[in-house]
Structures are given as C-alpha cells and as structure tokens.
Amino acid sequence: MKEFPKFMKNKMNLIPDSEQNTKDIEGYYFEGKDGSQMAYWTCYSDKISKKHTHQFDEYMICIGGQYIVYIENKKYILNPGDELYIEKGKEQWGECKAGTRTIHVFGGQRMKKSG
Secondary structure, eight states, rough: OOOGGGGGGGGGGGGOOOOOOSSSSSEEEEEOSSOOOOEEEEEEOOOEOOBOOOOSSSEEEEESSEEEETTTEEEEOTTTEEEEEOOOOOEEEEEEOTTEEEEESSOOOOSOOOO
C-alpha cells in the first residue's frame, strides 16, 4: 500500500497544523479512554521535524519509506517494519523522506482536542 485507507483519513481526526512538529505533513489521530493517543502521518516530500520532547513515552513504527530519528543526537534509521521506543523527556527530531508513512502511539495526550 502507498496510502493509508480512506476510512482512516476522516477530517474530524485530522491533526491541525498547530499540533505538527513537521511542516506540510498530513496526520490523523485517535484517542483511547485513558487519554493515550495513536497517530499516523504521511510525508509527501522530504521534511525535517523540529526538536521536541514529550512528557510520556512514544512507540513508533515505519510503515513505508524511510524515517531517520535522532534521540539526544543518536541516529536511528527506520525502514518499513522497523520499530522504535522513545522514553519520555528525551529530546527528539527526525527526517522523513517523501512517501514515508509512520504510526505512533503516545502514552499521553500528544494532540490537543479541538472544538
């Protein structure tokens, strides 16, 4: 697959630009009853995400393309099927290649609820 299925791209679940760490990237999210969240992104062109930290753990998996993650200056290259666990409080950023799709699960509220 080159894209996430259409039913996963409901505009009600779209991550607003103000909640993105990467410019011009498309992402959607769901929230669990405990407040944890799952998000999935598609990068349509080569992009770099800004440095940031979370106050909760993060798990990610690369579905397609390639995502290079930096955690406190250590480099991890994720290809399809590769997973990564990021502990809370660790500074992170990354580089996604055009066509990259990733899924992330956060142990807390990464996106703020809108409206």
